[in-house]
Amino acid sequence: MFLKNEACIIVVSANEHIRNKKRLSIGRQSMFTNFKDLEAYVLAQNTKKRIALANAHDEPALSAVVNAKRKGVVEGTLIGKEPEIIEMLHEMGENEADYEIIHFDGEELEAAKIAVKLVKEGKADIPMKGILQTSSFAKAILNRETGLIPEGARRLMSHVGMFEYEGRFVMITDAAINITPDLETQIGIIENALPVARALGNECPKVAVLSAVENVSEKMPSTVTAAAIAERGVEGCVVSGPLALDGAISMESVKHKGIADPVAGQADILLVPFIEVGNALYKAVTYIAGKTVASGVCGASSPVIITSRADSPESKYFSILLAVLRCMKQQ
Numbered sequence: 001m002f003l004k005n006e007a008c009i010i011v012v013s014a015n016e017h018i019r020n021k022k023r024l025s026i027g028r029q030s031m032f033t034n035f036k037d038l039e040a041y042v043l044a045q046n047t048k049k050r051i052a053l054a055n056a057h058d059e060p061a062l063s064a065v066v067n068a069k070r071k072g073v074v075e076g077t078l079i080g081k082e083p084e085i086i087e088m089l090h091e092m093g094e095n096e097a098d099y100e101i102i103h104f105d106g107e108e109l110e111a112a113k114i115a116v117k118l119v120k121e122g123k124a125d126i127p128m129k130g131i132l133q134t135s136s137f138a139k140a141i142l143n144r145e146t147g148l149i150p151e152g153a154r155r156l157m158s159h160v161g162m163f164e165y166e167g168r169f170v171m172i173t174d175a176a177i178n179i180t181p182d183l184e185t186q187i188g189i190i191e192n193a194l195p196v197a198r199a200l201g202n203e204c205p206k207v208a209v210l211s212a213v214e215n216v217s218e219k220m221p222s223t224v225t226a227a228a229i230a231e232r233g234v235e236g237c238v239v240s241g242p243l244a245l246d247g248a249i250s251m252e253s254v255k256h257k258g259i260a261d262p263v264a265g266q267a268d269i270l271l272v273p274f275i276e277v278g279n280a281l282y283k284a285v286t287y288i289a290g291k292t293v294a295s296g297v298c299g300a301s302s303p304v305i306i307t308s309r310a311d312s313p314e315s316k317y318f319s320i321l322l323a324v325l326r327c328m329k330q331q
Contacts, residue, residue, distance in 0.1 A: 031201020034164050035292060035318050038200075042073060042321050042328075049324045050075045051305070052115035052124035054140075055108055056101075057084035058131035061307065064316035065128070066092050069099075073324055077124050079114050080131075081105050108132035112140035116148055119302050126323045128305040138177065141300050148300040157299040158189040159306065160196050161282050162322070163291040169200055170249065171269045172285070175278030176306065177297070183225050186271060190234045192298035193269050196322075197237075199329040207234070208248035208267035209241025210277065214259060216242065222273035229271075237269070238262050245270070245281075286311070294318035296326065303327055 032038045056062050056078035062085070068074045078085050082103035086096045104111050112132060118124040127148070129137045141148045142155055149155050159176035162169045173193050178185060190207055197205040209226035216223045226241030233239055240263035246253035247264050254265035272278035285291045293315050297304035303323035307316045 033168050035294070035321075038318070038325065039321055042324055043071060045328060046072075047324075047328060048073065048075050049125040049327050050077060050123070051126045051128050051320065051323075052077045052079065052118040053128045053130050054079050054111045054115040054137065055130035055132045056080040057088065059088055060309070060311075060313070060316065061128065061130045062088050063092060063313060064307065064320060066094055067313065067317050068320040068324075074126075074320060076100070077102065077115075077118060079104050079111050109136045109139060112137045113143075113146065116140045116143075117146065120146065120148060125327050126303050126305060126320075128320075128323075129307070134176065134306055137304075137306060138297075141297075141304060148302055148304070150301050154188055154299075156185065156188045156192065157297055157304070158192045159278075159295060159297055160193050161285075161293045161295040162196075162200075163285050163289075163293045165249065165291075168266075168268065169202075170267065171196065171205075172278055172282055173269065173271060174275065175272065175282040176275070176295075176308070179275045181274070183228055186225065186229060186273075187232070187234055188299075190229075190237065190239070190269070190271055194234075194236050195329075196296065196298060196326065197268060199322075199326045202268055204237060205268035206238045206263040206266060207240070207269040207271055208243040208263050209239065209271045209273075210245060210248060211242035211273060213244055214242060214247055214257070225273065240264065240267075241271075243267070282308075286315070292318060294322045296322050302330075 051065055051074050053065055057080040065076045069076055077100040079102045082101050085101055089096050115127040119127050138157055157177055158174040160171050160173045161175055162171040174189050209229050211222040211226050216227045223242040230239050230241040240261050247259055248267040251265035286293050297306050303326040305319055305323050307319055
């Protein structure tokens, strides 16, 4: 086990879990532990952010923006097929005069570029994906000349989804963008998630690098990578790995297995080894567990909203609130 307290790094490698009655404890600072409190805080700030919704002629995404606008959280700039957007707004009981509508009926990449340009020029705060491919939306954001990646920063975007679990928020990353991230990319994904945790008031989140078991085996490459990440550490968080899912979030399982480390059973961030695991876990939390999951994309100069068809209207609404909160914390 390797400890480095001064940088908020406490790292536990796979084969060095402490198997005794003593546990290391790290203070948790969680300002928000549930969506109700998060919503109350954002609404109390009386601060509106402008969302630029690309290809807004999409009922699920548009309804999420409408819902957030009704709550007084955002203003909407709607990019897409104006007649369809207006028809949808009317069906929702909205007046099109209350929104800025930019008519566009062309390639989806160009619609994404319009949304990104508005944010880059300070005419909007948050780009949001409507009815277009995630790859096109990401391409517009990652463009070196016109995108939203800060100069000199790593061109790495990653997805974070968060849900309520046992009195805290737990985040899953990456369930949507990075397919088979290598060691360096996985470290970057952790670093991308940290500002989200801090926006929630968690200054030193606990990160579990997931695999199927807690022991390192060359037959299971994800355990080798997880152990390497744990040995190396990431500044600003507590990292442990490999951990199976139950070892990461279940104290009952931790006690049964005899695991004792600063992350086991109480992880705030679940780093998955590849997208299949993240996607399945995200959808299991949504469909099987029936949880509300707010999500966002990290790594750009502004929060980015990419919701899934699997997301409920409530999840989409809280994804917008999360983006607004992140904007506030950036100021």
